[in-house]
Amino acid sequence: MANIFRNIPSVNQLLESPQLKKMVDKVNHQVVVDGVRTFIDDLKEKVHAATEDIDIPSPSDMAEHIADWLTREDQPVLRRAINGTGIILHTGLGRAPLCKAAIDEVASISAGYASVEIDLHSGQRSQRVNAVQKLLCELTGAESAVVVNNNAAATMITLASMAGGKEVIVSRGQLIEIGGSYRLPDVMECSGCKLKEVGTTNKTRGSDYANAIHEETGALLKVHPSNFEIVGFTATVSTRELVEVGKKHGVPVIDDVGSGALIDFSQYGLADEPVVSQSIADGADVALFSGDKLIGGPQCGIIVGKQKYIDAILANPLMRAMRVGKMTLAALAATLKQYRNIESAEQSIPLLTMLSTPAANLKLRGEKIAAQVNGVGCIGQCEVVESRSMLGGGSLPTQELPSYSVMISVEGRTASWIGQKMRDSDPGVMGRVQKDRYLIDMRTVFPAEDAKLVSVLETLATAGTGSAGS
Numbered sequence: 001m002a003n004i005f006r007n008i009p010s011v012n013q014l015l016e017s018p019q020l021k022k023m024v025d026k027v028n029h030q031v032v033v034d035g036v037r038t039f040i041d042d043l044k045e046k047v048h049a050a051t052e053d054i055d056i057p058s059p060s061d062m063a064e065h066i067a068d069w070l071t072r073e074d075q076p077v078l079r080r081a082i083n084g085t086g087i088i089l090h091t092g093l094g095r096a097p098l099c100k101a102a103i104d105e106v107a108s109i110s111a112g113y114a115s116v117e118i119d120l121h122s123g124q125r126s127q128r129v130n131a132v133q134k135l136l137c138e139l140t141g142a143e144s145a146v147v148v149n150n151n152a153a154a155t156m157i158t159l160a161s162m163a164g165g166k167e168v169i170v171s172r173g174q175l176i177e178i179g180g181s182y183r184l185p186d187v188m189e190c191s192g193c194k195l196k197e198v199g200t201t202n203k204t205r206g207s208d209y210a211n212a213i214h215e216e217t218g219a220l221l222k223v224h225p226s227n228f229e230i231v232g233f234t235a236t237v238s239t240r241e242l243v244e245v246g247k248k249h250g251v252p253v254i255d256d257v258g259s260g261a262l263i264d265f266s267q268y269g270l271a272d273e274p275v276v277s278q279s280i281a282d283g284a285d286v287a288l289f290s291g292d293k294l295i296g297g298p299q300c301g302i303i304v305g306k307q308k309y310i311d312a313i314l315a316n317p318l319m320r321a322m323r324v325g326k327m328t329l330a331a332l333a334a335t336l337k338q339y340r341n342i343e344s345a346e347q348s349i350p351l352l353t354m355l356s357t358p359a360a361n362l363k364l365r366g367e368k369i370a371a372q373v374n375g376v377g378c379i380g381q382c383e384v385v386e387s388r389s390m391l392g393g394g395s396l397p398t399q400e401l402p403s404y405s406v407m408i409s410v411e412g413r414t415a416s417w418i419g420q421k422m423r424d425s426d427p428g429v430m431g432r433v434q435k436d437r438y439l440i441d442m443r444t445v446f447p448a449e450d451a452k453l454v455s456v457l458e459t460l461a462t463a464g465t466g467s468a469g470s
């Protein structure tokens, strides 16, 4: 055993190797030293733990291995991915891709200094939200607006500012959870409000709210149950009706509309998505929504509504902890500007393009890809099959769009093996495994990515020829 340890080179010996000397030019000297130390420590531990003799690689092989490892560590932390899942607002893949105008604006604004909190014309200090406030008011009909880090933050700061220490009345059918970490009762507790549930899971009436109001009531909260549907014997209270109850008792109404549709999405086959301007027209005191769902912009939470409530939110110390940076403001402003001309928005905002593309186009693109890889290397019969895309991002799972998927099979391999290879490729491809079939849904693949997808599949065609199980 002692002999084996003698075969392990020293840190300095390894640092002298040509492979690692080259690395020092690319990354910090200390990073290379740490990498070598970690490798040697791991190796020594392995030797200690081993019950029989183990092979010690040659110093040159070790250096090669460490250099590879450091190179991989040096790659960007976030990797580009092709979304073949058919889930348009895939939270795991970063929800809405930005439009070109937003990307250009972010690049330009973040490269230098910008008028984030100074009005360059007057030279006076201004609120950072001013950059987007006017656009938000124009598109929603609200008096004022403010932007925070996401809709969860919007909910928290709105509740804390409008009803902190008081009771907030919510329908039992709207106490939602969105993706594990967002649970409305928990958000409410964090914001210092007391939750007062009214009604039942399936039915809540205006009188339920009215009967629960007393001097400790701070607000009435309506939440769009984005990701589930209660069907059958049901009753909900419309924003307009809730506003009437609130007005009668002098209690403000907060409307969490969720996805933040600025236009009517039923034209794209998505029913039941509340439009923000409608909520404001119906009299909601404030409406809350995400920036990276149906707006198709950057991650942020948007609050629009009456001036006095927006002012209270701006004055809340939590605002400093939740405010957005210049890149978000720049991207949001550029995205919102697209909505001034809805026809061109369909061309410029990727989310709207994906939603409005006819399924027949997706079929054609899928067939072109399939024809290029069908039977190549180890790829078997490659077919284009009908599939269903989903909006995702906490929206209704029942809201589906007709689509087409390229179905890939590899001789002697499972669909999950293909999935692994595709995710490990560059760019990583996220597909869908369904009944042990591997599918790439064309609705969420950008046309400009089709060629890349073909080259990734060509690489797969050679990878699969190795022995099974490798």
Ligand SMILES: *Cc1c(COP(=O)(O)O)cnc(C)c1O
Pocket (backbone or CB within 6 Å): 150, 151, 152, 153, 178, 182, 223, 224, 225, 226, 256, 257, 258, 259, 289, 290, 291, 300, 301, 393, 394
């Ligand atoms: C998505 C959603 C949220 C959470 O929004 P994030 O921007 O993800 O924080 C809150 N409420 C509703 C109704 C939603 O749909």
